[in-house]
Amino acid sequence: MTRLILSTSNIMTGGPSIIRKPGADRSNLELTNSLRSNFLAAQQDYSPAGGSKANSPTNYDEEESLFYLPGVDVADRAQHTKDAIALVLKELRVPSIDLLIVSFPGMSFEGDCEWDADKKNASQGDDKQEIKSWSIVEDLYDQGLVKKLGLAEFGSEKLSRFLDKVRIPPKVDQVNIKDCCNVPPPLLQLAKRQQIELLVHNDCTNILPSGTLRELLGQGVRGAGVLSESKRGIDGMKGELTPEWVVKYTAVVRDRGVIENKGYFAVADLKE
């Protein structure tokens, strides 16, 4: 069994691949384009753009979004989380993260309208598993590795049930609402009452499906040529590829609103 760790490096100087096309919504394009870009740059022997990040951790707000991917054993989440935090702390050269947002598989905010989306959301995911996994990040909070906890794509009902059961409440709920001016009032009110920041973002929770990853690493026109297409693995590695988790990290210069470092790590398991 082989473990693949993929990295985009700092995408802020990555050029056109990070600019969203007008009108496009909820996507994983930033991740896939940046990975592809980074593989090609490595193959063409380009040095990474931009210098290494300055030190002085107190001047930055660091944030991490951890995406647990579907089809992965929940029992592995504890280890995955530890690995993800370790990778990001090392990359940003900081002792702790200001905000960690957890994104569970199967969650989304989609519907004919925002009310509809909120209702559909109520029956998504798996409450028990999510609450159990949450204790992993509560530990990180207790250890001082993470200063604030957050969730992704939790509508009003799920959030309400979640808040009832967990020890350390999330302070942030990041939702992928199509129309920011139409947040369902129950969610707005719940967030205000519980003092939870409702933030907007553009990521989809299934951020790295296995088909996409195969294509990224495979032999096709836009692939990195690392994975073999054939069973005998003549021109690359072979096996069953399962993406396990993705982490997105951002470092913003405090009091200036300038993003200095943003990137992704993706980890996949390759079983022959």
Next chain:
Amino acid sequence: MGLLALGTPLDWPDAKHNANHVREWGVKQLLSVWNRAKGKERDALLWGDEIEYLVVNFKEQEPNVTLSLRQADILTALAQDDKLCHDGGCVPELQDVGGSLPIFHPEFGRFMLEATPGQPWGIGFKDLLDVEKDMKLRLRKEYMDPDLIVDADVKQQLMDGGMDSLLATHFAHLFIRDPIVIFAEDLKELDLSKSDHFENLQSTNWQHIRFKPPPTGSDIGWRVEFRPMEIQITDFENAAFSVFIVLITRAILSFDLNFYIPVTKTDENMETAHRRDAVLNDKFYFRKNPFPTRAPRPYSANGRSTPTGTSTPSVLSRPPTPTGPVEDEYALMGIDEIMNGSKDGSNNEFPGLIPIVESYLDSMNVDVETRCELTAYLNLIRKRSDGTLWTAARWIRSYVRGHEEYKHDSVVSEKINHDLIGAVIDMEGKGEWNIRDAGKLLGKGFSPCKEGIMALARPPIVDQTSSGP
């Protein structure tokens, strides 16, 4: 020009006689300020805006509208306004108080007033909703105006005082001018703790960008003023443009973007911008590719040679290393393309300033309500750029042409003037709907209240005049 004092100037022959005196003292004051503040770093980024008002006498039932010279009276009244004082607003020249409500200053003419925020805004997104601007100024020699005139003596004095060549050149260019206004009291003694002589020359140069040293007696830091923006009719529009400037500067710093073109081309752009409906019909010089370049490694890690000739997916296209001529870096583009990006299938692949700003916002933590309001601002600019909404100039022309008294002879009568100003006052003050073509200027469903902003932020359902993907 918020640093003017109330006073009476010398007549021109006397002022002309003292021009050099002011220049010399200005240089000394600048060096004094510069030496005090040149080491300032790591300040939190703050920003503010200045809006200049014309004070007019307008009465609904009176046919003539006139300029009001009651600037001083108005400032006194504002200073004595108990409610305003109680809430922290003020006129600093007449009072001791400072606060977070707007501050009013006298402006150059007696019919003018200026308002600035009481305190500068911070960089939190909530602060953006109250308006702002600031920019990082970067200079490379090949983009400078080759015909720039400087006062060589001033430049030498500044460099002797320790200033670097580029900054000295900039100020030496400002100092070629003679001061128009000199107050006799100020010529008696040089006070190095003040900057009035420096400000005399600095603030009577009306460049598009002004680089402002910290004022004496304040810890406020260096500032850059972005000046070419035209005033809009409503506060909503003024806020939209100011906020856009702040966001694009954050995006430039975050994505390490480069928009340099030779300064002479920006001069040409300004000339072009004066043409009627330039936003719809004309093209402007703009940098084709704002993204940073990657330098190739000095040695090859695995001996692989770079692929030749095969098609590279567009997402991977890297701009070539900067060895070409400057002329290849920029092209003529319309405002729609500059703001909203090149259309699919066009020759250019310019990303567009608004998509750049949106990508920046996607990467920052913005709460839903703030994002809603920011979206309304961006939509206004998007639609002004693609022609869906009219500019103020177009609206004014249309208003006059459509006025029943207009005889299509380029004469704007007192009545037309009166009605036009009344319409402008009502648009902001009452948010009135029956103002002719207000919807073409501001969009459907606009009203100054929050619901209106929500309406503007919603994607249009049916809009035959909108274009683009």
